Amino acid sequence: MRFFEYESRAIVAKAGIPITKQGFAKTPEEARRIAEQIGGPVVIKSQVLSGGRMKAGGVKFADTPDEAAGHAERILELEIGGHMPRGVLVDDRADVKHEYYAGVVWDGIRKLPVILFSDMGGIDIEEVAENHPDHVARAHFSTLRPFSDWQAKQLISSLGVTGSALNRLTPILARLARLFLSYDMTLAEINPLGELTDGAFVALDAHMDMENEARPRQKELLHELGVGDEETRQAREPTPFELAGEQVDAMDHRGVAGNVTEFDGNLGLVIGAGGGSLTLFDAVRAQGGKPANYCEIGGNPSVRKACGLAKLVLQKPGVERIAVMMSIVSNTRVDIVARGVIKACVELGHDPAEKIAIFRIPGAWEEEGFKILERYGIEYADRSVSLHEAARRAVEKIQGGNGAGAEGDQFRQTTAEIGSETDV
Amino acid sequence: MTDALFIDVEVDASVAQDRELAAKLTEVCPVDIFAQSDDGALEIVQENLDECVLCELCINAAPPGTVKVIKLYSGETLPAGAAVAGG
Ligand code: SF4
Numbered sequence: 001m002r003f004f005e006y007e008s009r010a011i012v013a014k015a016g017i018p019i020t021k022q023g024f025a026k027t028p029e030e031a032r033r034i035a036e037q038i039g040g041p042v043v044i045k046s047q048v049l050s051g052g053r054m055k056a057g058g059v060k061f062a063d064t065p066d067e068a069a070g071h072a073e074r075i076l077e078l079e080i081g082g083h084m085p086r087g088v089l090v091d092d093r094a095d096v097k098h099e100y101y102a103g104v105v106w107d108g109i110r111k112l113p114v115i116l117f118s119d120m121g122g123i124d125i126e127e128v129a130e131n132h133p134d135h136v137a138r139a140h141f142s143t144l145r146p147f148s149d150w151q152a153k154q155l156i157s158s159l160g161v162t163g164s165a166l167n168r169l170t171p172i173l174a175r176l177a178r179l180f181l182s183y184d185m186t187l188a189e190i191n192p193l194g195e196l197t198d199g200a201f202v203a204l205d206a207h208m209d210m211e212n213e214a215r216p217r218q219k220e221l222l223h224e225l226g227v228g229d230e231e232t233r234q235a236r237e238p239t240p241f242e243l244a245g246e247q248v249d250a251m252d253h254r255g256v257a258g259n260v261t262e263f264d265g266n267l268g269l270v271i272g273a274g275g276g277s278l279t280l281f282d283a284v285r286a287q288g289g290k291p292a293n294y295c296e297i298g299g300n301p302s303v304r305k306a307c308g309l310a311k312l313v314l315q316k317p318g319v320e321r322i323a324v325m326m327s328i329v330s331n332t333r334v335d336i337v338a339r340g341v342i343k344a345c346v347e348l349g350h351d352p353a354e355k356i357a358i359f360r361i362p363g364a365w366e367e368e369g370f371k372i373l374e375r376y377g378i379e380y381a382d383r384s385v386s387l388h389e390a391a392r393r394a395v396e397k398i399q400g401g402n403g404a405g406a407e408g409d410q411f412r413q414t415t416a417e418i419g420s421e422t423d424v
Numbered sequence: 425m426t427d428a429l430f431i432d433v434e435v436d437a438s439v440a441q442d443r444e445l446a447a448k449l450t451e452v453c454p455v456d457i458f459a460q461s462d463d464g465a466l467e468i469v470q471e472n473l474d475e476c477v478l479c480e481l482c483i484n485a486a487p488p489g490t491v492k493v494i495k496l497y498s499g500e501t502l503p504a505g506a507a508v509a510g511g
Contacts, residue, residue, distance in 0.1 A: 302455075303474050339430050339474055346429060368478070372430065375497040 001210045001233045004047045006089045007225045008206035012190065014224075015179040017172050018202045020092040020194075031072030034090040035065040041093040044071040049233065050081030058085070061093060082236070094202060099192035101125050102173050104180040106187070112140040115177050117155050117169075121192035135159065147177040168201050169193075183221055184214030241316060245295065248308035255301030255332065257309040257340075265290025267357065267398050268313035268322035270306075270341060272297035276327035276387070283388045284323070289395035292319045300332045306340020307347070314348055314355065321357040323394035328383055334361045334369030342376050353377035357397040360390035428473035430497055433457060433482070436490035440466040445486055452481040478502060 003011065006024040013019045023034035024047070035042045046058030053059050058080050060071035072088045099121035107114045120128045120135045129136045137158045141147055152173035156166055172193065180188040187209035194204040210218060215229075232238060238246075241262045249258025256272070267289050271280040277296045284291050293313055297306065313322055324341050326332070338359065345352040359373055362383035373380040379397075381390050439445045443464035450458045450466075455475035459467045482491050483503050493502040 333477070336477070343429055343474060371495075372497045 001212045001215065002049050003208040003210070003225070003227075003233075004049060004086060005045060005205060005207070006047055006087070007227070008208040009089075009203065010225060011179065011183065011188075011208050011221070012176075012203045012206045014221075015175045017175050017179075017190070018200065019206075020094050020202050020204060022089055022091040024087050025072060025090055026076075026087040028069040028073040028076070031088055031090050032065045032069035035062065035068035038090065038092050042068050043089075043091045043093050044068055044075055045089040045091060046075045046078060046080055046085040047087045047089055048080045048083040048085045050083050053080060056080045091204075094194055094204065095197045096192075096194040096204070097197050098195040099204070100169070100195065100201075101128070101189075101191045102169075102176055102193050103187070103189035103191065104177055104185070105189075106185075107140060110140055113143060113177070113180055114138055114140050115152075115155060115173065117159065117173060119159050119161060121194075125189075125191065141177060143181060147174055147181065149174045152177065164199060165195065165201075168199070172201055172203075183208075184211045184218060185209060186211050241293070241312070244312055245309070248305060248312055251305050251308055252302055254305065255297075255299035257295075257297045257301040257305040259294075259296040260309075260312070261294040262316075263291050263293055264318065265292045266318050266320045267394060268292045268316060268319040269295060270297055270310050270313060270322055270324045270337075271295060271326060273326035273329050273332065273361075274298070276325070279327070280325050280387055280391060283391035284395060286388070287392045287395040289391065289398065292316050297326070297337065298329070298332050300336065301340070303336055303340045303343065306337045307343040308340075310341040310344035311348060314344055314350065321355055321394075321398050323357045323391070324359045324361065325387065325390050325394070326361040326363075327387060329361055329363035331364065332361075333365040334363055335365045335372055337361055338369040338372045338378075342372065342378070353379075357394040358390050360385060360387070427470055428496070430495065431473045431476040432494040432496055433468055433473065433476070434492040434494065435466060435468070435486075439486050439490045442466075448485045449482050449491070452485045454479060454481070458482065 009019050009022065021038045025031035025034055031044060041063050044060045044062055046053050058075055058078055060075065062068040062071050068090060075088050076085055101118040101121040103116045103125060104113050116125060116136060116138045118125060118128050118136045120132060137155045139155050141151060149170050153166065153170045156169050156173060161169065176188055176190060185208055187207065189207040190203040192204045194202050196202060239262045242260050245258040245260030249256060267284060269291050271277045277294060281291055281294050293316065295309060297309060310322060313319060341356060342352045345355045353376055356378045358381060359378050360381040366382065370380060446460050446464060446466035450460050455472055455477060457469055457472045457476060459469050461467050476493060478493065480502055
């Protein structure tokens with residue numbers, strides 16, 4: 001879950017990291033008042049959950065409150081990356097001597113957070129890492145043991161920072177690491193971290209991303225920031241199809257059958273199990289298939305829920321058939337999912353054998369599941385058939401045998417764009 | 425007659441009229457296939473039949489041979505080998 005810059009700055013300040021004098025404004029008048037209170041040159045920054053603000057004209061400098069109000073008026077009406085701003089941040093234009101970078105990000109491969117520090121701030125850290133690797137220091141740290149100031153100091157000093165700068169930067173970096181852990185962040189970044197002419201350090205910009213699953217336990221923070229439960233903070237608003245998927249998943253407490261993402265293909269997917277959704281989605285595309293959706297099913301959902309998800313996918317305009325595929329299941333029951341998807345077909349007046357291109361879910365209660373599938377004449381596969389082969393068969397069926405191997409040209413989205421999956 | 429596609433449940437009249445047994449069946453079924461009417465008699469919740477997880481808890485909670493779970497997709501019954509009424 002992404003935070004706006006003004007929220008990220010509030011989080012940073014809450015963690016005890018100094019920030020510049022600033023305020024969030026929703027109208028030009030409010031912007032003027034904040035600029036008056038700051039009492040000097042200010043920066044007006046559009047508050048959108050999208051990059052490229054500077055290039056799009058969403059960041060302007062003002063010397064007077066009147067100028068600040070004028071910029072705010074224009075920025076508040078400026079769409080950036082398909083988003084209208086929520087407001088503007090009116091920020092003190094600090095007297096900066098040097099810019100640093102401080103960040104913590106979750107390393108999904110090492111399954112640990114990694115803390116990064118650079119003495120070249122104000123530009124993308126990826127760019128610095130590529131062109132000036134000796135200006136980036138990094139270290140993984142434990143999520144169990146408390147993060148100590150000493151760890152921060154060691155990292156900063158490895159880049160040759162000494163003296164007063166080292167002493168002042170150390171608590172900032174340590175607090176950023178602690179903030180990352182205590183607020184379940186996946187990214188906590190201060191860039192630039194400015195060294196002012198008087199030697200003080202302040203966060204000039206911040207970017208925070210919180211693990212979406214942590215929302216329930218971070219209610220207090222979200223409440224303080226005024227973030228409501230209804231705010232999804234996705235890159236785009238959920239479509240009616242995706243909202244309907246949430247309703248299916250909320251039908252009862254059993255398992256997961258939802259988290260759908262809409263695409264515009266003709267092969268509906270009912271897929272899941274421990275990362276299986278991402279693998280299967282990619283497998284379908286690799287075979288030249290055009291997925292109509294992404295989804296997650298697992299954790300032994302009820303027949304009703306599996307049926308609800310399958311119905312939703314079957315009713316999506318453009319869907320010709322569905323493929324029901326999972327990696328090997330242990331707690332999800334094959335027979336229960338089979339009942340659900342067949343029931344969906346029957347209740348919608350379809351022949352399950354015609355509508356279900358393939359059913360490939362091996363695992364718990366598969367013998368019972370296979371009996372059901374046989375009864376309805378549905379093509380099914382056991383664990384001797386790989387996920388990729390199952391995807392190939394489904395694509396072949398929907399394309400009349402002509403599609404295997406072709407590139408799905410309309411489908412440029414990748415699983416990275418879908419976002420992170422909660423494995424079930 | 426059931427609207428369910430996959431599962432049917434048959435309960436002997438002696439069990440259906442017995443409040444205590446009806447309460448027991450209502451309690452043991454994990455997917456709410458049994459309920460009790462106002463007078464305590466057993467009711468089968470038709471819309472939940474297809475949720476049956478074949479756990480046999482109902483069969484074990486009632487006297488032998490009085491509760492049968494029928495798999496409509498294969499004709500098999502639980503407990504295994506039990507005869508289905510009317511065929
Ligand atoms: S077998 Fe289990 S789930 Fe099915 S009706 Fe009996 S108690 Fe309920």
